[in-house]
Structure formats: C-alpha cells, structure tokens
Amino acid sequence: MFSDKNPPFEHPDLLRFHRDMLTPSPVKYDVDLLQKRNNNAYHDMSTDLLESTGLDRVIAEVDVLLFAYNFPNIRPDISIVNYLMDRYQSRFISFAVNDLGFGAPFAALHMLQHYLSREDCSKGMLLIMDQTALPYETPELGAAPGPDTAAVIFMDRTTGAGPCLLGVEMKHADQSIADTAALVLERLCGEASVHRSQIALLVHPGLEQLCNQTLWYEECGWKGSYDPMLWSAAPFFALQELLEEKDGREYVCLMHLEQTDRFIHALLIRTGE
Structure with a gap:
C-alpha cells in the first residue's frame, strides 16, 4: 500500500x-x-x-x-x-x-x-x-x-516452482449470482480435473453472503473472504497472504464479484505446495 x-x-x-x-x-x-x-x-x-x-x-x-x-x-x-x-x-x-x-x-x-x-x-x-x-x-x-x-x-512455467495459473473465467450473472458462481467454479475444476473439496476458495464478501448456504460452496475444502476496500488489488493482496501461509493447500480459487454489473471473475491456481 x-x-x-x-x-x-x-x-x-x-x-x-x-x-x-x-x-x-x-x-x-x-x-x-x-x-x-x-x-x-x-x-x-x-x-x-x-x-x-x-x-x-x-x-x-x-x-x-x-x-x-x-x-x-x-x-x-x-x-x-x-x-x-x-x-x-x-x-x-x-x-x-x-x-x-x-x-x-x-x-x-x-x-x-x-x-x-x-x-x-x-x-x-x-x-x-x-x-x-x-x-x-x-x-x-x-x-x-x-x-x-x-x-x-x-x-x-519453465521451472514449475511457485503458483501456476490453471484457468481464468469471467461470466455475467444473467439470473442467480450464486448459480453463476457455481458454474464458473465447475468450469475451472473441470478444465483442471480438480474436485471442489481440493480447493481453497477465496471470495468477495458479497459473494460469500450469497453463496454460503449452497451445497457447492460447502463442498469446497476451505473458504474465506477478503476486504474489497483496497481497489482492484484487494483480491490479490488476500491471495498473496494465503499463499504465504504455506499450509499445504495445492489449489486456490480466487473469485471476485463486480456487484454493479453482476459480473463474476475467477482464477484457479496450483500453489506449488
């Protein structure tokens, strides 16, 4: 900062x-x-x-x-x-x-x-x-x-050390934001052949509030949210802090909600742990 x-x-x-x-x-x-x-x-x-x-x-x-x-x-x-x-x-x-x-x-x-x-x-x-x-x-x-x-x-990508980007998704929520978030995560997991239970899910607090009672959200291995008040860098500050914990999480999905235009942005990484 x-x-x-x-x-x-x-x-x-x-x-x-x-x-x-x-x-x-x-x-x-x-x-x-x-x-x-x-x-x-x-x-x-x-x-x-x-x-x-x-x-x-x-x-x-x-x-x-x-x-x-x-x-x-x-x-x-x-x-x-x-x-x-x-x-x-x-x-x-x-x-x-x-x-x-x-x-x-x-x-x-x-x-x-x-x-x-x-x-x-x-x-x-x-x-x-x-x-x-x-x-x-x-x-x-x-x-x-x-x-x-x-x-x-x-x-x-030549050394294989550290985080590796597995996928990026951006999707407008035409109807339910929670259902759209589920679809985004399903696409990322499918492309990487990863199950939700293997993922640490880091989400925008507005998205957490809308999704925390859904089955797909509960199936994720770890859940957390971040403070969105640090502008566009906010999700990536939280991601860096999560990566620095070094607690053996192999996959992290970062999911951001643009509330005004109902757009969900997400990325999936392999941490190198």
Whole structure:
C-alpha cells in the first residue's frame, strides 16, 4: 500500500490536459482535490513494488508484462510499460488493461494465460495498481479514498516452482449470482480435473453472503473472504497472504464479484505446495 502523501504534480501542460479533457463533459474539474490525496504516479509505484519484492531482478527475463488498473494515472504523460522497459533494460511484450472496473486484472490474467501457452513465452508478469488522486469526484472514491494500492504476480512455467495459473473465467450473472458462481467454479475444476473439496476458495464478501448456504460452496475444502476496500488489488493482496501461509493447500480459487454489473471473475491456481 502507498499511504504517504506527495504534493500534486505542478505542471501547466498537465493541468491544462485534465481541464481540456473534462470541458466537453458534465464532470466538474476540481484541482483542489489533488491537495487532499496521495498523488502517487504509477511509474513510481511500479518501481517501488518491484524493488521491494525483489522482482526487479527478474523483470529483464520477462516475456510479457501486463498492467491492470481502474483509476487513471495521475501522470498520463508517462507510459508505464515503456518506462519500465527503459529502466530495467527489458524487451517484453507489454500493454495495459483498463475500463473494466475492478475486473481488469482478471481480464489481463486471461490474456497472460494465452501468451504463456505459446512456445516463445515462458515468463509473465502482471502489475495491478490504483491511485486515487483525480481532479474530479467519483462515486467509488467518496470522501475518504484511503491508500493507493499495488500488487504484482510473476509466473514462470519453465521451472514449475511457485503458483501456476490453471484457468481464468469471467461470466455475467444473467439470473442467480450464486448459480453463476457455481458454474464458473465447475468450469475451472473441470478444465483442471480438480474436485471442489481440493480447493481453497477465496471470495468477495458479497459473494460469500450469497453463496454460503449452497451445497457447492460447502463442498469446497476451505473458504474465506477478503476486504474489497483496497481497489482492484484487494483480491490479490488476500491471495498473496494465503499463499504465504504455506499450509499445504495445492489449489486456490480466487473469485471476485463486480456487484454493479453482476459480473463474476475467477482464477484457479496450483500453489506449488
């Protein structure tokens, strides 16, 4: 998490960019909001995260790097992936995924899984970030936006060590959310030839409330939920904590609910335990 406050980036061209971008819209431009928030730019958050986790030492070996976020960057003048390529002298395939709400990381993982199935791609990385310094009000942030957040996932299919991505599912709940969640889990388990009883299920608390009386939910080997207040990185913070427990769980299913649009996002991993 990035809770330290930085002064707003004072640059006339950037302030004019934000003002001009909002002029044709009903959104009110309010630069004073930047004074109240943390003002962490994604290129700085990326390097701090990589260097604090030690992943800066392997990024030069990465074949494909994806960047997922919900809130836009306070520094639209800097391309994060190009900045990282230059800083770490890397030559990875890279692009960003956004405009999908807090489901953006799951869409990015779906793409990452596709790339890692190719013979010329064996190492992948996903950066998940959200900063809350915006010069306009948004319903998600409200009065107390909290800290900026970031998480990172690194996968290497050549060594077989550590987490291995087995599947990603994204499905709209046309009718019952609980039934849709059951279908999503059934698809993931079927593709990996895994039974529900072998799975540690980590879910959004809203999904837990809707599903905790169902048979399929009860059949899962372990159940838990996470705090969704840390933006799009929230599920992945909880996943990392679960993986660090080292208690012998072989399979983990992470399932996220976007309540507004009734979308369920899920991934299944083998932990390497």
